Amino acid sequence: MPVAVSFYFFEHQNIKTLLVKLSYMEGCFKCEANFVPLSPISFLERAAFVYRDSPSIIYGDVTYTWKETHDRCVKLASALSIIGVNPGDIVATFAPNTPPHYELHFGVPMAGAILSALNTSLDPPTLATTLQQLQPHIIFVDHQYIQTIEEAFKALSNHKITLPRLVVIRDNSCTIAPLNTLDYNNLLSIGKADFKIICPSDECDPISINFTSGSTGKPKGVVYSHRSTYLNSLAVIFRYDMKKMPVFLWTVDMFRCNGWCFPWALAALGGTNVCLREVTAKVIFDSIVVHNVTHMCGPPTILDKIASSKIDEQKMIPTRVDVIVAGPLPSSVIISKVEKFGFVTHHGYGMTEALGPMTDTCLRTSNLIEDDNDEREKIKCRERTRNILMEDVDVKDPETMTSVPCDGNTIGEVMFRGNVVMLGYLNNLEGTKNVFKGGWYNTGDLGIRKPNGDIVMKDRKLDSIVTNGEIVSTIEIERVIRTHPFVKEVAVVGKRDNTLGETPCAFVVLKDDCSLSSDAIIEYCQGMLPRCMIPVNVCFGVLPMNSTGKVLKFVLREKANAIGE
Amino acid sequence: MPVAVSFYFFEHQNIKTLLVKLSYMEGCFKCEANFVPLSPISFLERAAFVYRDSPSIIYGDVTYTWKETHDRCVKLASALSIIGVNPGDIVATFAPNTPPHYELHFGVPMAGAILSALNTSLDPPTLATTLQQLQPHIIFVDHQYIQTIEEAFKALSNHKITLPRLVVIRDNSCTIAPLNTLDYNNLLSIGKADFKIICPSDECDPISINFTSGSTGKPKGVVYSHRSTYLNSLAVIFRYDMKKMPVFLWTVDMFRCNGWCFPWALAALGGTNVCLREVTAKVIFDSIVVHNVTHMCGPPTILDKIASSKIDEQKMIPTRVDVIVAGPLPSSVIISKVEKFGFVTHHGYGMTEALGPMTDTCLRTSNLIEDDNDEREKIKCRERTRNILMEDVDVKDPETMTSVPCDGNTIGEVMFRGNVVMLGYLNNLEGTKNVFKGGWYNTGDLGIRKPNGDIVMKDRKLDSIVTNGEIVSTIEIERVIRTHPFVKEVAVVGKRDNTLGETPCAFVVLKDDCSLSSDAIIEYCQGMLPRCMIPVNVCFGVLPMNSTGKVLKFVLREKANAIGE
Structure with missing residues (x-):
């Protein structure tokens, strides 16, 4: 009716x-004629019709068409139903970027279930904790990680939880003998081709759960909806000016914000997914040449891989390749090196809660960028071209919820709201309420507004320093120290101080064969920074990082506070 | 909460x-943080931030930036509120593609009101009927159409309806003296710059009303929602592989499906709108060269204008220009002529109820097209690359609602469903229920399914012929007759027949300086068509067309039935 x-x-x-x-x-x-709940499942249904004979996935010797990928996903959904997966159940994965992992991005929601792609760099104890929190019905594990999962299961056996059913993904590269458990290909074979897929009756129903990288504490389960992933798939196409039928090289992990929604966006575009088990410089160059790759993305470490590739790994790039990185700002030296091969680099600011990068700055073609590395370094911090689906972005005083003045000076908290924001944190009502305070997503990042309205990201709220009542951005201090010709990398944190509250403490990594004293660094900063921003302590050594290449500042903070104790 | x-x-x-x-x-x-009702208004809000200093509109000597366009639209919305427009009120326009008409596409919904852009080719009596049906609160009329509107108002004065308030749009080209009524610029000047725009609380609320062209009967008011126009704006960007900041030449009337949603899509892309009062070959070529136009669209008549341009009007086109036409299939001769200038032509199948073209066939680059005009002619009818936002397209038996077999033969009704389908017909519950039968939009067009699943459009249901119990497609007959070297254009309708029900009657337009007898046409068809499809009557002369270039078959049907009476 x-x-x-x-x-x-x-x-x-x-x-x-x-x-x-x-x-x-x-x-x-x-x-029903004029209203259909938005779901990225529909992209695959359409691709099977519009792009039916075009290649969907290439993985080594294997190539699938969109019709085949669609049919395999329908059978997968059917098989999941047959073995007892009900709508609303959670299905976890622990796998690299192989075709089955891609298929699970459609097959699981097509069974009405919720996909949770887990970080494969988790150690068994952390994995066990995550599984306890997630309580998946099934876990799909690539043969490469069997041992990790067995150890995690062992750690869980003391707890009163039902272990998830294990399905092993084995491909041609697998040399281990079949285990006494269900195998992905066997599972697929029991699926029915005429299974009626389960579409969400409400587009805000959950489709997936992604865990934060945990740079600020314990990883949190971030829940995405069908609506938000559908809209964000369109947004990534829009953001990177992607034309129909691109060739995408899978260098971003599918367990990072569902590969930033690219599994779904690629189906919308009828593109080709070049799947990879392992990302090396050689594989990147080889794949680009063989498959005419047009797009790839990931953490800034992929730029490092390209920049530091050996001459015999490098190849001439036949067409323009757009590389989109999200995470810490890559250095201009790295960008220049990568661009010399013909890559066009973009940088995005974002977070798991915003379904991945929320902004896009094309590092090369932005008309703001002069051919001046310093200027470029500054421009990169200006995040203006926000996601088309992000309704509103602002810098606010978190107490009063009013926007900070556009004076290029007053620091506030970066906040946004829109349809590409998570539904909330899994099983954590307080956590969700906390970040959705005042009807905006409170990022915990600090920023300012320039006189023209541009927003410039400053620092994580947690990572900023309050010294003598003044909020100081550690990013600013890092930027200055990084200009020293001997400095390779730097991170600044606050060290407890009985008089001033906190004082800046710099951790510096020097370039090979360079040496420098703490005093030399402090002296270098004088005249370039106001007095309150000059580091009081300088330490040298390696920086602790998480799997996305973010410096673990909480580790450094502990170290800083231990100095002189 | x-x-x-x-x-x-x-x-x-x-x-x-x-x-x-x-x-x-x-x-x-x-x-509020993670759910915002979808509305194309948000594209302008974002454009004012992201593309603030880029040109939004160019019209003669006038250029606006996106910040200026945003501010003008806010003031317009404010002024509308001040003069008594309430949320839900209807605001009509009767204007060419000038900047005020563009601004009304945002300003009216920003006041919570519903925009109805009326066809400027309506004669005063039809306009009066339409206004009676629509009952707008205000009508914005370009100075060029003052006389038409005054005559329509006169016709309405006998009826007991409140006349809409008249606002005249005058621009620099206006030579007539100001009337004793509100003027667009005066209205704008009373608007407040800090007006809080009214966003829909439900994304399915109506945003606009477009009237059908009436090729099958009396024009119907088709209501669009904020959600559907938002999603279709993204879909047109996607469909034509449009990159950010395109330059769009306004050759499609804004009163056709809101210019197929391009006013909103251009704001999403931060593109430049090149507005035009009148569309001539000279203006098209001049605008392309001066402004580096990238996209234009409209009815197939714009291709005719380009193809038949005089040598002194033609210019070298500096960059690729994509021309998208919707309506009757343009002839391959016209397409070839247009392509020689460097245009890339696309054809879409669609209707007002689907927010404009629903499919896209690139007439040049489709890999299905061989360099063979005949083949191309056939391919154009295959509508496969459907709108990404259109959930489902099918050919069904309207009685049983089952899909017709993929035999390339069985004729059924083309149907679709999805989020880019109208909310319904204004004030016409029966009409809406009728076309939404079975949970699908019943197009009234006939089609078949090829063995590979492709859908091939055949004919309007109303325009097909039932002869001796057999459903015959008039498009097929037309296609054959059109291959005769002397034939310029042809339309086939059914003529009542006491024995067979109906028989085909062909109306033929011959090329200049060609002559041909009825018998010669009939003879030509023999051997190329089955007996039941060979025309029994052939007439010569001009074909009656509506303003979109569609042949008015109901007029021809009357003529056919009058033969021999």
Whole structure:
């Protein structure tokens, strides 16, 4: 039966005007013909029709068409139903970027279930904790990680939880003997080709759970909806000016914000997924040449891999390749090296809660960038071209929720709201309420507004320093120290101080064969930074990083506080 | 307060499983931070931030930036509120593609009102009928059409309806003296720059009303929602592989499906709108050269204008220009001529009810097209690359609602469903129910499914012929007759026949300086068509067309039935 459309003027108008208007709009209603819950599943349904004979996935010697990928995903969904996966159940994966992992991005939601792709760099104890939190019904594990999963299961056996059912993904590269457990290919073979896929009845129903990288504490399960992933898939296409049928090299992990929604976006575009088990410089160059790759993305470490590749690994790049990195800002030296091969680099600011990068700065073609590395370094911090689906971005005083003035100076918290924000944290109502305070997503990142309205990211709120009542951005201090010709990398944190509250403490990594004293660094900063920003302590050594290449500042903070104790 | 997300497994699961799952998902809810009703208004808000200093509109000597366009639209919305426009009110326009008409596409919805851009080729009596049906609160009329509107108002004065308030749009080209009525610029000047725009509280609320072209009868008011126009704006970008900041030449009327959603799509892309009062070959070539136009669209007549341009009007085209036409299939001769200038032509199948073209066939680059005009002619009819936002397209038996077999033969009705389908017909519940039968939009067009699943459009249901119990496609007959070297254009309709029900009657337009007899046409068809498809009558002369270039078959049908009476 037709459902009458609700008009927003119901509340505003007097009843007579209302009745006139209602009679106007008689004939308008929401029904199956004109309203379908948004879900990225639909991209695959369409691709099977529009791009049916075009290549969907290439992995070593294996190539699938979109029709084949669609049919395999339908069978996968059917098989999951047959072995007892119900709508709303959680299905976990622990796998590299292989074709089965791609298929699970469709097959699991097509069974009405929720996908959780887990970080394969987790050690067994952390994996065990995550599984305890997630309670998946099934876990799909690539043969490469069997041992990790067995150890995690062992650690869990003391707890009163039902272990997830294990399905092993074995491919041609697998040399280990089949285990006494279900195998991905066997599972697929029991699926029915005519299975009626389960579409969400509400587009805000959950589709996946991604864990944060945990640079600021314990990883949190971030829940995405069908609606948000559908819209974000369109947004990534828009953001990177992607044309139909691109060739995408899988250098971003599918367990990072569902590979930033690219599994779904590629189906929307009818593109080709070049799957990889391992990402090396050689594999990147070889794949680009063989498959005419157009796009790739990932953490800034992929730029490092390309920049530091050996001459015999390098190849001439036949067409333009756009590389999108998200995470710490790559250095201009690395970018220049990568661009010399013909790559066009982009940088995004984002987070798991925003379904990946929320902004895009094309490091080369932005018209703001002069051919000046210093200028470029500054521009990169300006995040202006926000995700088309992100309704609003602002820098606010978190207490009053008013915008900070556009004075290029006043620091506030970066906040946003829109349809590409998570549904919330898994099983953590307090955590969700906390970050959604005031009807905005409170990022915990600090920023300022330039006189022209541009937002410039400063620092994590947690990583900023309050010294003598002044909020100091550690990014600013790092930027200055990084200009020293002997400095390779630097991270600044606050060290507890009984008088001032905190003082800046710099951890510096020097370039090979360079040497420098703490005093030399402090002296270098004088005249370039206000007094309160000059480091009081300088330490040398390696920086602790997480798997996305983010410096673990909480580790450094402990170290800083231990100095002189 | 947070609203709990509804899970679709509520209905399926037993209560114990449900409770476990609910506790899992604790922490997930819809709120202002992660759910914003979709509305194309947001594209302008974002453009004012991201593309602030880039040109939004160029019209003669006038250029606006996106910041200026945003500010003008806010003031327009404010002014509308001040003069008494309430949310839900209808605001009509009767204007060419000038900047005020563009601004009204944002300003009216920003005041919570509904925009209805009326066809400027309507004669005063038809306009009067339309206004009676629409009952707008205000009508914005370009100075060029003052006389038409005054005559329509006169015709309405006998009826007991409140006449809409008249606002005249005058620009530099206006030579007539100001009337004793509100003027667009005066109105704008009373608007407040800090007006808080009214966003829809429900994304399915109406944003605009477009009238059908009436090729099959009386024009119907088709209501669009904020959601559908938002999604279709993204879809047109996707469909034509549009990159950010394109330059769009306004050759499609804004009163056709809101210029196929391009006013909103251009704001999403931060592109430049080159507005035009009148579309001539000279203006097209001049604008392309001066402004580096990248895209234009409209009815196939714009191709005719380009193809038949005089040598002194033609210019070298500096960059690729994509021309998208929707309506009758343009002839391959015209396409070849247009392509020689450097245009890339696309053809779309669609209708007002689907927010414009629903499919896209690139006439040049499709890999299906050989360099063979005949083959191309056939391929154009295959509509495969459907709108990404259109959930499902099928050819069905309208009685049983089952799909016709993929035999390339069985004729059924083309149907679709998805988020880019109208909310319904204004004030016409029966009409809406009728086309939404069975949960699909019933197009009234006939089609078949090829063995590979491709859908081939055949004919309007109304325009097909039932002869001796057989459904015959008039398009097929037309296609054959059109291959005769002397034939310029042809339309076939059914003529009543007491024995057979109907028989085909062909109306033929011959090329200049060609002559041909009826018998010669009939003879030509023999051997190329089955007996039931060979025309029984052939007439010569001009074909009656509506303003979009569609042949008015109901006029021809009357003529055919009058033969021999």
